[in-house]
Amino acid sequence: MSEEEEDIYQIEGSGLTSSLLGQCGLGSANDGAVSTSRSDAVTCSPSFGNKKTWLKPVGYFSFWYENNYVLLSVSNRDEYGDLERFSQSNDQANEAFDPSPENFSEADKSADVNGIDTKVHISEKEKELEQSKPTKETQERTVWDNPIEFLMSCIATSVGLGNVWRFPFVAYNNGGGAFLIPYIIVLVVIGKPMYYLETVIGQFSSRNCVKVWSLSPAMKGTGYAQALGASYVLSYYVSIIALCLYYLVMSFFPELPWSVCQPEWDACVPSIDTGSPIANGSRSSAELYFVNVVLQRYDNIDNGIGAPLWDLTVALFVSWLIIFVIVVRGVKSSGKAAYFLAIFPYIVMIILLVRAVTLPGAGDGILFFLTPDWGSIIELRVWYAAVTQVFFSLSVCSGALIMFASYNTFNVNVYRDSMIVTTLDTFTSLISGITIFGILGNLAHQLNVDDITQVIGSGGTALAFISYPDAIAKMPVVPQLFAVLFFLMMAVLGVGSGVALLSTVNTVLMDAFPRVPVKYMSAISCTAGFLVGLVYVTPGGQFILELVDFYGGTFMRLFAAITETIGVFWIYGLENLCLDIEFMLGLKPSIYWRICWAIVTPVIMIAVFMYEIVTTDELTYGGVVYPDAAYIAGNIMQYTGVALVPLFILFGLWKFRTGAFVETVKRAFRAKPSYGPRILTVREEWRQFRRDKKESRKPQRTSWLKHVGLSLVGGYKRS
Template structure:
């Protein structure tokens, strides 16, 4: 420790608030992957870092919060086997059904090419900065998505609200995996069951296997057998849910059970085993997608569909709904603002180069979304050709089922061994679902384990699997897609957007962009560019707030296809949204109450916005160096001007 102090004293001549690289960078930073390097070592004597003399009057609160954080930072925190496993796990989490399943139907509903431009803009201004931000917080603090708010305890409700949204998404993600398992099993039939029409489907049914349709009148849209099969046989979908949602399908209930057993078995051993599986989970889907890309682009009419996907419709840029859809797609595609990225990064070694990883994952995620879009719209172009129409958007219904209609329809057109391609495709979808679902369910497990460290991991996993299975039965009823659509908007999408704004304000202005950038300098030895500083402080929260306000002003009641829900259902939806967002206030109250009683109410509130004494790296030695580092920055700040405009400028550019 004396040596560290000597280094510190030798570098007190820094005027910019950053300590010398020889003191910090060489100890913590790394730009290469060295498995096992700089791993945090658990304290052997259970001692806590000294919070500093300035916090002596706050001992009751400090001790209580430090005790709560010890389980998170201390002895039992797992870590990845090596740096590559973290990267592959992030790819498996972020590159998933959000790209292959959600992106194409979101693009279809928002004008094809009209959606791509806002999506790319939002990705640059929201997705990439927030992804890097959450990686930084998780790795720096080694805390899960709730405990990470130790940097401002009054905002901890943001983490709990995101856990609620993650839980809702986890339940219906698993049912999508159940659908893929059902299709996977059906793929072993000698003739693919969705490739031909049944008599009860009428004359408007078009064989997905490729039967000629020259007798169809110009402009008359016929429905493919793949769509009939998904709607009538797999989902048994009802025209409305006014008389109830019905009973679960026994075959899908069995498939859902298998899905949760697989998820739970992977989670039993935590990141040690899921990291090994990530190589397959991340790379295998691209092999299948490249095969499907070649097939889709060789179909008649595919070029028109791809043009519809890539050709911008500039007037659509003025529609708030398109931008709102772009923001929500980025959320689901990258899995940001749900706590998953923070959770994965919290298992990293302290000096791991996440700047590189964040760029790799966000770039690859964009590429995968565009690749999926080209495949889907190539197929839609072929469907329009088969229907003798030029209206790409009219040839298939939108919604979450699109990937279970257009993809099977394309596979049915394979002349040689379509069963092989079908097995590969639905295995790919299942693998994508596993990667994302394990990440989300692990986020829930981490939050519970952080709060109740005495509970064994397998008990938490089993409880999540059982509850997730029981809730998932709602989605595999005849009215299940109506329920999914409702909970997706009110329980996940809307809540995630509002809480993301709270998250960005908490990090950018309560904790401060300046301090965050100093933390990056301490951890990685690199300075943060103006791009990230301006996005974190101004552009990203302002863009998201503008979209939220505009969406609320132009709000129209949610529909599923052409069905309008009953008024009581909308009341339930908004109550669910209020419950998710209301976690911010709910958890702020105990954070204020835990402050020292000798402070005034305003003093206790202000104190609740400040980081806990043990906020920082998990390793006690690194934490002590960090506390000295923070004190040095605070000493330099004493001599700066204190006007409000200077403080704003200093927070962004300081």
């Protein structure tokens, strides 16, 4: 069944049941019921009063009558029904209905006071049917072959290019070693809680980042914003993989092509030379090779971005082809590739780390990286940098974590996996910083430069494709080997993140178009991604990359994170989520998780978001100002994603409208009856678990404020 077909109306009155029986041709309640099965369940269009209400068959209402099993089709009245009339019981039918105990089997006599379970009862016979024959839901939703594949996929997603080239430069620019303090604090109060949250709701519901918002339908725009943000990042991320593959191929040449100058380059200093510091006005051959040969970069894009470069186009095609091969069978293929994508980079990192720390001058570079500037800790920009780095590094609020967790079986310990990945990610960032600055320290030593800032460059792509290759070219022993290892590692890290981003977009599309086979959807997505990616392999492509990253990356992801926490903890409810976790994992979230989720995490993110709005300067690339059209395009891109949230809220209010505005708001934001575990029998057990828990807590819930306080501290007595 599709998501719309999963909505089961929770009938609250046996009189309505009787009315439906009569109008569906099953006779009145006194005539005796007809036994039927799931496959031929009755579908009808009952009328209430003088109004004919056309209903869409979507769910099943089962009960026993005179020892006969009756399965009645119940309908989604959200789009087709008269809500008020459908929700009312029929008094005449109530009077006609005979709820005497002898009319029901022994197994169901205790269902409720009328002898009928009016809350979507699933009988023992139906449970046997569920267990003996896989449902369409479980057939459609594949799962990982084993939980390790999920863990490896999360590692491959979170440990990416941002750890290698972004973290070291961000740390250097924001206090060096002192940056680790705000970074770790932000990791603890935002990174870990958000990571755990997304894996929990993904696994609990077995739904992607869009459909998971059955927990609060009006907030579905958050999921679409995350998917759109993932597509923005994916569009340029693969072009960076293409650059890595290009440099990887060039690394096999007997002489590294960026290590020597070409005749037409003025004021060029060969990167292969040692002991020759770069004078003012001069540039290294590594920099000129990247700018003039690889990118053929324009000085500005006032007159356009140019045509795609053929060699980078080939590299881009190969990059997309690799990603396609990995995702062509969904998690069945990507899960196997995750072992290599997660483990291989660490092997290379260890090799490069050992080599880096043994190079002459490496100690100076590492000391420069770790030396703290304590005064920077009190600066807001440093805390903003820590938040954005945590989001970028962990891949939270990109939709990928929810998507991966949705393919888990119901009881995988995502708490353990979340703690492993977030801790490992931080460790990887630290190791990458030590390795990078160790090599840059050696570069400064080779050039007889005392100030290491002279060899750092501008960070980002410049660090990966200029500073690092420049340092490798000066290595006395087999520089080609270390170049191959470095760029192969970079390509693998990029592919790991690219697979996650594409899988996120693919899963949303597959759930929207379930009849399209995954291999065809993957082919369509990769083809579209390749065509869009051509703009990044033009001479003006780096300008576009910076523009999309600036407007479509951090800002949108941070906004989606804020609305995600509001939707889950302030609307769906902190206590509801904690009960879901307790039912699924058998763990009661501690006060640390509760306080972070409900207060600390959203408040800090809102503050950081406001800081970004107030302080963000006009975007430039290499000191070059963009044309006005570029800024307009960037703002359209950014606010399209942001606008999805309020637009879906308005749509939800319209869709669930009733006569009373307050009731409309409640219905628009209230969780759908279909939300919960995907397997129907487990869903029924969960509903009963929640009913029992909430019933036992009623005596303690004397006021709304007391309920909030008890939810925050986990103060409800165990029951």
